[in-house]
Amino acid sequence: MNNENEFTGADILLKALKDQEVDTIFGYPGGAVLPIYDAIFGQNFLKHVLVRQEAGAVHAAEGYARSSGKVGVLLVTSGPGVTNVVTGLTDALMDSIPIVCISGQVPSHLIGTDAFQECDTTGITRPCTKHNYLVKDVTKLSETIHEAFEIASSGRPGPVLIDIPKDVQFAKSKYISKKDIRFREHRIKAGSKSVDKNFVEKLISHIKKSERPIFYVGGGCLNSGHQASQELIKLVKKTNIPITTTLHGLGCFPGEDKSSLGMLGMHGNYEANLAMNKCDLMINVGARFDDRVTGRLDAFSPDSIKFHIDIDQSSINKNVKVDFHTNTDITLTLKEINSFIDSNNIDFGDKDYSNWWGQINEWRKKECLHYEQGDEVIKPQHAISRLYELTKQKDTFVTTEVGQHQMWAAQYYKFSKPNRWITSGGLGTMGFGMPAAVGAQMANPESLVIDIAGEASFLMNIQEIATAVQYKLPIKIFILNNEYMGMVRQWQELLHGSRYSESYVDALPDFKKLAESFNAVGVRAKNISELDDTINEMISIDRPVIADIWVDKKENCFPMIPSGAAHHEMLLSKYDKENPENQEKGKVLV
Amino acid sequence: MSSTSVYPTPINAFKESKRSVLSVIVDNEPGILARIVGLFSGRGYNIEALNVTVVDVKKNLSRITIETLGEEKVISQIIAQLEKLVPVHSATNLANLSESYEAEICLVKIEFENQEQDQKILNYADIYRSRTVQKRQNIVVYEISGTSERINKFLDDLGTIGGIKVELVRSGPIGLGI
Numbered sequence: 001m002n003n004e005n006e007f008t009g010a011d012i013l014l015k016a017l018k019d020q021e022v023d024t025i026f027g028y029p030g031g032a033v034l035p036i037y038d039a040i041f042g043q044n045f046l047k048h049v050l051v052r053q054e055a056g057a058v059h060a061a062e063g064y065a066r067s068s069g070k071v072g073v074l075l076v077t078s079g080p081g082v083t084n085v086v087t088g089l090t091d092a093l094m095d096s097i098p099i100v101c102i103s104g105q106v107p108s109h110l111i112g113t114d115a116f117q118e119c120d121t122t123g124i125t126r127p128c129t130k131h132n133y134l135v136k137d138v139t140k141l142s143e144t145i146h147e148a149f150e151i152a153s154s155g156r157p158g159p160v161l162i163d164i165p166k167d168v169q170f171a172k173s174k175y176i177s178k179k180d181i182r183f184r185e186h187r188i189k190a191g192s193k194s195v196d197k198n199f200v201e202k203l204i205s206h207i208k209k210s211e212r213p214i215f216y217v218g219g220g221c222l223n224s225g226h227q228a229s230q231e232l233i234k235l236v237k238k239t240n241i242p243i244t245t246t247l248h249g250l251g252c253f254p255g256e257d258k259s260s261l262g263m264l265g266m267h268g269n270y271e272a273n274l275a276m277n278k279c280d281l282m283i284n285v286g287a288r289f290d291d292r293v294t295g296r297l298d299a300f301s302p303d304s305i306k307f308h309i310d311i312d313q314s315s316i317n318k319n320v321k322v323d324f325h326t327n328t329d330i331t332l333t334l335k336e337i338n339s340f341i342d343s344n345n346i347d348f349g350d351k352d353y354s355n356w357w358g359q360i361n362e363w364r365k366k367e368c369l370h371y372e373q374g375d376e377v378i379k380p381q382h383a384i385s386r387l388y389e390l391t392k393q394k395d396t397f398v399t400t401e402v403g404q405h406q407m408w409a410a411q412y413y414k415f416s417k418p419n420r421w422i423t424s425g426g427l428g429t430m431g432f433g434m435p436a437a438v439g440a441q442m443a444n445p446e447s448l449v450i451d452i453a454g455e456a457s458f459l460m461n462i463q464e465i466a467t468a469v470q471y472k473l474p475i476k477i478f479i480l481n482n483e484y485m486g487m488v489r490q491w492q493e494l495l496h497g498s499r500y501s502e503s504y505v506d507a508l509p510d511f512k513k514l515a516e517s518f519n520a521v522g523v524r525a526k527n528i529s530e531l532d533d534t535i536n537e538m539i540s541i542d543r544p545v546i547a548d549i550w551v552d553k554k555e556n557c558f559p560m561i562p563s564g565a566a567h568h569e570m571l572l573s574k575y576d577k578e579n580p581e582n583q584e585k586g587k588v589l590v
Numbered sequence: 591m592s593s594t595s596v597y598p599t600p601i602n603a604f605k606e607s608k609r610s611v612l613s614v615i616v617d618n619e620p621g622i623l624a625r626i627v628g629l630f631s632g633r634g635y636n637i638e639a640l641n642v643t644v645v646d647v648k649k650n651l652s653r654i655t656i657e658t659l660g661e662e663k664v665i666s667q668i669i670a671q672l673e674k675l676v677p678v679h680s681a682t683n684l685a686n687l688s689e690s691y692e693a694e695i696c697l698v699k700i701e702f703e704n705q706e707q708d709q710k711i712l713n714y715a716d717i718y719r720s721r722t723v724q725k726r727q728n729i730v731v732y733e734i735s736g737t738s739e740r741i742n743k744f745l746d747d748l749g750t751i752g753g754i755k756v757e758l759v760r761s762g763p764i765g766l767g768i
Contacts, residue, residue: 126624131676186680314674316670317663317666
């Protein structure tokens with residue numbers, strides 16, 4: 001009997017996505033999701049972006065989410081469809097990106113029989129998602145989808161997967177809308193709702209006492225929303241405290257501001273790392289003391305009182321013991337700190353930390369990002385600097401792949417707003433940047449979206465150029481082409497006696513012709529005289545462009561804290577020699 | 591627990607391993623045990639003993655008791671990681687409560703050959719107040735409960751009797767705070 005209040009599982013999914021205001025979904029069809037694809041065929045609120053491999057869908061969803069602040073959504077089939085997204089789900093988990101992955105599963109009665117394209121999806125994805133579900137009963141579907149979106153986006157965001165067997169997609173039930181669902185609080189993990197006043201007061205009193213304070217800001221500030229960044233800027237202006245950001249924190253505070261010391265960590269600025277090493281008060285805003293940031297732990301900021309604001313309880317005291325912490329949302333906490341300062345008329349005017357700034361300016365004089373650009377071969381650093389200068393007036397989003405080009409991008413491209421910088425930090429996924437650019441361009445159709453790439457990373461998800469062409473997404477792929485897996489080569493040079501084992505990328509395609517064969521546009525700069533024109537040409541073309549920039553093949557990324565070394569043991573150039581004892585210890589690290 | 595981090599750490603992590611009993615209340619749903627076990631194996635923690643049972647049918651809650659080894663810092667991290675799992679309501683280290691009670695149950699099957707052994711077994715069973723579940727000509731099955739330590743002692747004492755065969759099963763500790 002047909003009941004008009006009942007819908008198929010596939011229709012319920014579509015209704016729930018509409019209810020969640022999802023307008024874009026990245027996906028790839030297959031046997032176990034055909035009912036959902038049939039439902040997509042008959043609607044017009046949801047734009048489906050057909051990727052060329054499921055890995056592209058998950059990174060595109062990440063790029064969409066990071067650049068828009070919304071949840072990214074993808075749809076894949078059972079078996080290989082879902083195993084192809086495992087890397088991207090892990091990437092999103094490491095970097096706290098809210099995405100929801102819908103996967104098809106073989107019909108319920110075939111589960112466990114090694115059916116065609118069957119795999120244990122929830123088993124495989126359990127450790128790489130914030131949460132996952134296998135929906136065996138269509139009456140539970142609406143509620144599950146709404147809970148999945150809530151979990152993905154609240155607290156410390158992350159990926160959530162919903163596995164839906166094919167028979168459940170056909171089965172019928174009532175639809176329950178989002179507003180009719182009451183979430184069970186213990187399942188949402190949204191962090192504490194109230195600001196810890198005691199924490200705020202302690203922090204203010206330590207700021208007053210300190211001689212050498214520093215803000216250490218991470219991706220948590222980004223995830224807390226644009227207002228967190230606004231409150232942070234206010235607080236830095238009030239206190240005149242220097243600020244350094246992690247790779248993911250870039251953009252939370254304007255990179256060109258005089259209070260900014262830039263990025264810290266393994267390839268961070270000298271002044272930022274030295275300031276972290278010598279500070280007496282560290283205020284960690286949504287960063288997680290990652291090993292790329294801390295260097296050797298026993299020499300990490302030995303003399304500082306540490307405050308930590310992080311919505312994730314498990315980030316507190318995980319790698320570094322802190323003195324004070326709060327698990328409340330960063331926006332709420334920073335707001336309270338600012339209003340506490342205002343309402344108590346606390347004036348930091350006489351406390352301008354002039355000695356501290358004097359010391360920092362001494363460190364700045366080292367000009368750790370200095371490079372020598374000759375008049376022939378393009379230095380990769382220079383390519384990024386020029387790209388920045390020629391695009392900074394535009395509404396730009398930058399994604400990256402992983403390796404040297406990523407670090408140079410972080411060092412030489414300055415971000416003034418949050419959510420403009422989309423990179424794979426925690427997992428370090430080569431092949432992330434181009435599909436992420438597809439996602440970012442879908443979310444921001446009018447903006448300039450550039451994937452700063454290396455030729456090796458770009459080859460990992462090169463198929464997605466077809467996606468960009470199909471949907472007329474004018475993304476720009478800016479390849480720093482040195483014919484090497486540059487970061488691998490750099491480590492082999494520093495740690496393995498320059499034995500470049502398998503790091504040369506032989507048999508590269510002609511990227512210009514490759515672009516043309518995809519119906520995109522290829523441009524190339526072989527030397528310094530062609531660089532600016534090539535960049536300008538790339539920007540001016542309203543189609544997907546691959547820019548093949550030939551750069552110095554032997555350039556290394558400096559400054560660098562070698563693995564196993566501490567912040568104050570940075571190498572500034574290839575002429576700096578590493579402490580041999582650290583080198584042996586560092587060799588076994590990643 | 592051996593050190594799994596290749597980074598030298600400032601404090602003597604793992605060196606001061608001590609036994610902790612964690613009590614975890616969870617939604618009784620498919621995969622929850624796998625989530626918890628996966629968390630332990632994935633992050634390099636130890637499970638010494640594990641017990642899972644539904645404790646509230648109406649609210650669909652299970653209580654999971656985990657005995658683990660680790661330095662205090664590690665145990666706090668385990669608790670924080672457990673509490674991040676969506677179906678977990680709460681995770682408590684019983685040692686941190688002002689008052690908590692622990693018990694374990696053990697079934698022991700003993701095969702003996704002669705009267706003298708039988709007498710010694712009976713004697714220990716009496717001292718430890720274990721309950722006879724079954725007794726045949728040369729086989730006896732006892733049930734003993736109490737703290738894990740008490741059961742260990744009972745088993746140690748049985749071990750002093752020569753020539754008997756012992757087979758046993760233990761529930762692992764369960765505990766409750768007050």
